[in-house]
Amino acid sequence: MATYHQAGHMQLPRADAIRSRLIDTFSLIEHLQGLSQAVPRHTIREILDPSHQKKLMLGDQHQLVRFSIKPRRVERITHGQRMMSSLRVRCSQRPPLSLWAGWVLECPLFTNFIIFLIFLNTIVLMVEIELLESSNTKLWPLKLTLEVAAWFILLIFILEILLMWLSSFFLFWKNAWNVFDFFVTILSLLPEVVVLVGVTGQSVWLQLLRICRVLRSLKLFARFRQIRVIILALVRALKSMTFLLMLLLIFFYIFAVAGVYFFEDYTRSTRQDLEYHMFFSDLLNSLVTVFILFTMDHWYALLQDTWKVPEVSRAFSSIYVILWLLLGSIIFRNIIVAMMVTNFQNIRNELNEEMTHLEVQHKADIFKRQIIQRRQNLSPEALRSSLSKTDARDASQPEESLVLEASQEKSQHSAAEEGSRASASKTKESLSKMKKSSSSSSSSSSSSSSSYSSSSYDSRYFDSLGQLDWETHVHQNLPGLMEMDQDERVVWPRDSLFRYFELLEKLQYNLEERKRLQEFAVQALMNFEDK
Amino acid sequence: MSRLFKIIMISTISMNAFSLVLWTDYKTRYKLFTLYEVSELIFVSIYSSEFCMKLYVDPINYWKDGYNLLDVIIIITVFIPYSLHKIKGKHYPYLHIADGIQSLRILKLITYSRGIRTLITAVGQTAYTVASVLILLFVLMYIFAILGFCLFGAPDRGDLNNWGNLAVAFFTLFSLATVDGWTDLQQQLDDRNFALSRTFTIIFILLASFVFLSMFVGVMIIHTEDSIKKFKRELMVERHVTLMEEKQVILKRQQEEVSRLMQTRKNVDYKSFSELVEIFKKTLRHTDPMVLDDFGTSLPFIDVYLSTLDNQDTTIYKLQELYYEIVHVLSLMLEDLPQKEQSQSSEKVDEK
Numbered sequence: 025m026a027t028y029h030q031a032g033h034m035q036l037p038r039a040d041a042i043r044s045r046l047i048d049t050f051s052l053i054e055h056l057q058g059l060s061q062a063v064p065r066h067t068i069r070e071i072l073d074p075s076h077q078k079k080l081m082l083g084d085q086h087q088l089v090r091f092s093i094k095p096r097r098v099e100r101i102t103h104g105q106r107m108m109s110s111l112r113v114r115c116s117q118r119p120p121l122s123l124w125a126g127w128v129l130e131c132p133l134f135t136n137f138i139i140f141l142i143f144l145n146t147i148v149l150m151v152e153i154e155l156l157e158s159s160n161t162k163l164w165p166l167k168l169t170l171e172v173a174a175w176f177i178l179l180i181f182i183l184e185i186l187l188m189w190l191s192s193f194f195l196f197w198k199n200a201w202n203v204f205d206f207f208v209t210i211l212s213l214l215p216e217v218v219v220l221v222g223v224t225g226q227s228v229w230l231q232l233l234r235i236c237r238v239l240r241s242l243k244l245f246a247r248f249r250q251i252r253v254i255i256l257a258l259v260r261a262l263k264s265m266t267f268l269l270m271l272l273l274i275f276f277y278i279f280a281v282a283g284v285y286f287f288e289d290y291t292r293s294t295r296q297d298l299e300y301h302m303f304f305s306d307l308l309n310s311l312v313t314v315f316i317l318f319t320m321d322h323w324y325a326l327l328q329d330t331w332k333v334p335e336v337s338r339a340f341s342s343i344y345v346i347l348w349l350l351l352g353s354i355i356f357r358n359i360i361v362a363m364m365v366t367n368f369q370n371i372r373n374e375l376n377e378e379m380t381h382l383e384v385q386h387k388a389d390i391f392k393r394q395i396i397q398r399r400q401n402l403s404p405e406a407l408r409s410s411l412s413k414t415d416a417r418d419a420s421q422p423e424e425s426l427v428l429e430a431s432q433e434k435s436q437h438s439a440a441e442e443g444s445r446a447s448a449s450k451t452k453e454s455l456s457k458m459k460k461s462s463s464s465s466s467s468s469s470s471s472s473s474s475s476y477s478s479s480s481y482d483s484r485y486f487d488s489l490g491q492l493d494w495e496t497h498v499h500q501n502l503p504g505l506m507e508m509d510q511d512e513r514v515v516w517p518r519d520s521l522f523r524y525f526e527l528l529e530k531l532q533y534n535l536e537e538r539k540r541l542q543e544f545a546v547q548a549l550m551n552f553e554d555k
Numbered sequence: 556m557s558r559l560f561k562i563i564m565i566s567t568i569s570m571n572a573f574s575l576v577l578w579t580d581y582k583t584r585y586k587l588f589t590l591y592e593v594s595e596l597i598f599v600s601i602y603s604s605e606f607c608m609k610l611y612v613d614p615i616n617y618w619k620d621g622y623n624l625l626d627v628i629i630i631i632t633v634f635i636p637y638s639l640h641k642i643k644g645k646h647y648p649y650l651h652i653a654d655g656i657q658s659l660r661i662l663k664l665i666t667y668s669r670g671i672r673t674l675i676t677a678v679g680q681t682a683y684t685v686a687s688v689l690i691l692l693f694v695l696m697y698i699f700a701i702l703g704f705c706l707f708g709a710p711d712r713g714d715l716n717n718w719g720n721l722a723v724a725f726f727t728l729f730s731l732a733t734v735d736g737w738t739d740l741q742q743q744l745d746d747r748n749f750a751l752s753r754t755f756t757i758i759f760i761l762l763a764s765f766v767f768l769s770m771f772v773g774v775m776i777i778h779t780e781d782s783i784k785k786f787k788r789e790l791m792v793e794r795h796v797t798l799m800e801e802k803q804v805i806l807k808r809q810q811e812e813v814s815r816l817m818q819t820r821k822n823v824d825y826k827s828f829s830e831l832v833e834i835f836k837k838t839l840r841h842t843d844p845m846v847l848d849d850f851g852t853s854l855p856f857i858d859v860y861l862s863t864l865d866n867q868d869t870t871i872y873k874l875q876e877l878y879y880e881i882v883h884v885l886s887l888m889l890e891d892l893p894q895k896e897q898s899q900s901s902e903k904v905d906e907k
Contacts, residue, residue, distance in 0.1 A: 044809050045851065052813075055835055067845070267670040274665075277572065278658045284579045285655030307579050324730040340652055342726070349733065355685060358772045359678060362779040369780075395858045494866045498859060505859070506850050514853050516845045521852070522836060535864075542871065549878055 039532040046525035064088035103192050104130075125191040129184075138184060139244070145177045146241045178216075181209050181240070201252075208239045253375070261367040268363060272356055276318075279348050280310040286344055289335040300329045317345065318352045384503075391501035564605065565667050571598045572661045599633055602663075606630055622666040629663055632656045677786055681778040688774060692767050696732070699759050700724040707749060717743065731756060732763035 046052070066089050070076040080087065104126045107113055113120060128134055152170045155163060185206060188196050196202050245251045287304035303313040303326070317323050323345060330341050516524070574594055578584050584591055606626060610617050617623050636653045643650075665671050700721060708718035717727045717740055731737045737760065744752040850856050 040806065040810065044806050047809060047813065049845070049847070050835075052835065267668075267674045271671055271674065274661055277661060281575055281579060281658035282655035285651045285658075288651045307576055310579075320733050320735050322736060323733070324726065324736055327726075335648070337649070337652075340649075346729070349729075350689070353733075354768065354771065358775045359779070361772055362776040365776050366780045366783055392855050395855065395862060398862055494863065498863060502859070505855055514847055516847060516852065518845050519836070521845055521847075524852070535867075538871070542874075545875075545878070549882060 036532050036536055039529045042525055042529045042532065046522070046529075049525075050522065064090035066090065102126075103195060122191050125187045129187055129191060138180075141177050141180055142241055142244050144173070146238075148173050148177070149238060177240075178209070178212060181205075182213070185209060205243055208243060212240060257368060257371045257375075260371055261364050264367050265360065265363050268360060272352075275352060275356070276311065276314055279344075279352070280307060280314045283310045283314060283344065286340060287330060287336065290330050290333050293333040293335070295333065298329055298332060300326050314348070314352075317348055320349065320353050323349060388501055388505045391497075391505060561667050565664065567598065567601050568661065568663050568667075572664075574598075575658060575660070598660075602626075602630055602633060622672075625662060626666070629659055632659055673786070677779070677782045680782045681775055684774050684778050685771075688767070688771050692732070692763065695763060695767070696725060696728045699755075700728055703728065703755065706751060706755065707744060707747075712747060728759065728763075731760055732768070734760060734764050 064087075066080065066087055068089060068091055070080060071089060104123060107120070107123060107126075113123070148170050152167070152174070155167055155170070188202060196206075245255065283304050284307060290298075291301070291305045293301075300313075302309055303316075304310050313326075317326070327342060327345050330336050331338055577587075578591060609623065609626075632653075635656065636650065639647055639650060639653055665675065701724075703718050704721060704724050706718075708715065708720070708724065710719075716723070718724050727740060730740065737756070741752065741756050744756070847853075
């Protein structure tokens, strides 16, 4: 790649990156290969702007448009919003029923009514169960009202589910809470349906199913946000512990199977006074026994019982029990506790991520303001170099503040920036010229640059007294700044952008050269000292 | 390790585990005896062939991986019943123990499951702490065991059952530490009217169960957090490195394209990149807008960069001034030195 760089230049990865960015932005490869038609030249803004659009349409209509896709920090788009933007809804005369159903479901009056009904249901059930056995005839109207209330509540729940289905059938099943609601309602509906159909007998089953009405109060969990958060955190913690539980199951298996074999003599012995005789008889019993040992319940009694049989070797049985206790009950249980604690901490941190993100953005904002401040401090002192520079700075400074505050209004934004870009590019040209000349150390420009840097030196000196040095400050705030600017777009005029990239690349080479010159000077100084 | 091999091994091991469950029941073993023998033969042959294959591939590094050592141990345990049968005859009392150890075969599954392996590495780093806490617990129990033996295990009026010899004393103390059925043990000591027994038991329970076992939990929590954080950081770094490498590849490809383009046009008239794009530049118009939203062309970046460069300039200027001062001072010193020598020599002459 000798022809890639100018002759005699060293390889700088930063300069290479800038050049590749230039090639990428302008699609130079396609242009140089003669495929200029394949490069999109217009942006989406021009299409949406009616005046521009007319001009484009009058011209060549086969132009390519460049879309820029960026992840924006958007809140969740609700189903209602999505439906409102669909073409079918916008072209119809009446809004569809699902929109109304969605509105009703989200209306706070309705949700509070449902919560109230759930409470009422619980109370009604409690009273009903108390009164179930008493045959006091005076309480019969009360029983009737309770029964009617229970039916009414059930009907309302069914209506709510129907509304949810009306709103969007497929999304209903994706939400786990809705599926839970559905099953609870069906379970409480089942005994009534069965009675209606006429299946008699087996009243125990029906009683049980009736009791499932109680499960409806569990629907309460879905309504309150705090409970939801806790349950979600629990489920996530359990999910991350799947491998741990698998490992635990493997150990359960190992000890259960080994237990059956180890205690064969114990199972086969004919002594009558063994309390735990059947505990290791076959695999299922052995599994239960291993679980009993895991909870450390009566393990010593079990062990002493096995010692009663003389054929069982004491050493192996005690090794078995003690090893399992240490491994399973002490070590594993504490590993589970430790993992749950770490997971809860992680989950809490993630749920607070929103807050930390806002904090970082806030800091980045402050940092931006600081930068503007510094440029402002600089502008009155740099009057000596060139008037155009100060004019440009003063002109760019209110524009930049405009940019910061009115970042939402893009059209105004772009107009202001175009003006500032044009002046700023001129500024940069003069600045880079100065840097180039300073590296070649011609006298006139070096004097102006030294005066410029002395003025900035003064201001820097006073600035940097009370805080961190500039480099660490920048490095700390840079990532926040990088993330922050996702909503702002900068409109560049094309040739200035090209010039900007070119200048930036040359700047890297010049900086490198200056560094090398500095090193030569230091070397010369060292040699001078030796004399 | 190809996918097919992994699938074969995992299915073999699961089948083996399942068949082990079947053979625990004596009746099934009796009825399906031939199946038992044949399946054992098949499994043993599969395991030994896997061992030989892996050893053949990499003889020296095979022994460095922990999971391969686990495989070796399991192969040895598989062969133990045969060898015991041959050596000691049919009615060796410990034969069924050797049969019981066969259940360890399922541990071979761990090698093939990446999730469990990461879990074990994460947890395994806490093994050192776990071991030290256990040793501490053992030392504590040892002290109390000897104390208890002397106090309660005397042959005449002591409680020989529970404190008679050291091993039983250890068991009793472990039972106290895991607070299971300790009231019964305490009852036996009370029946014999020992004065200090209650204090002894209560102190030991406080120390072992409350302090030690809770400390166990605390220590594990801290270490698990650390190791998980380290693990996540390593994962991030790895991902970052691969991302950087991919970016480099893209960059290189672009550079190659441009140089190729220039090579083809070289004989025409362009000599360098800037001349190549001269013509392109002329087509760019000032009123053509380009909307960019990347960080490198945004205003804050430009401001920050220019401010940093200014800062750099001032630092270099300061450095230069310092250098000039050093040179100045050194030159002054140089001038002073010969004068001093002259004055010293003149003094000596005067003294003489």
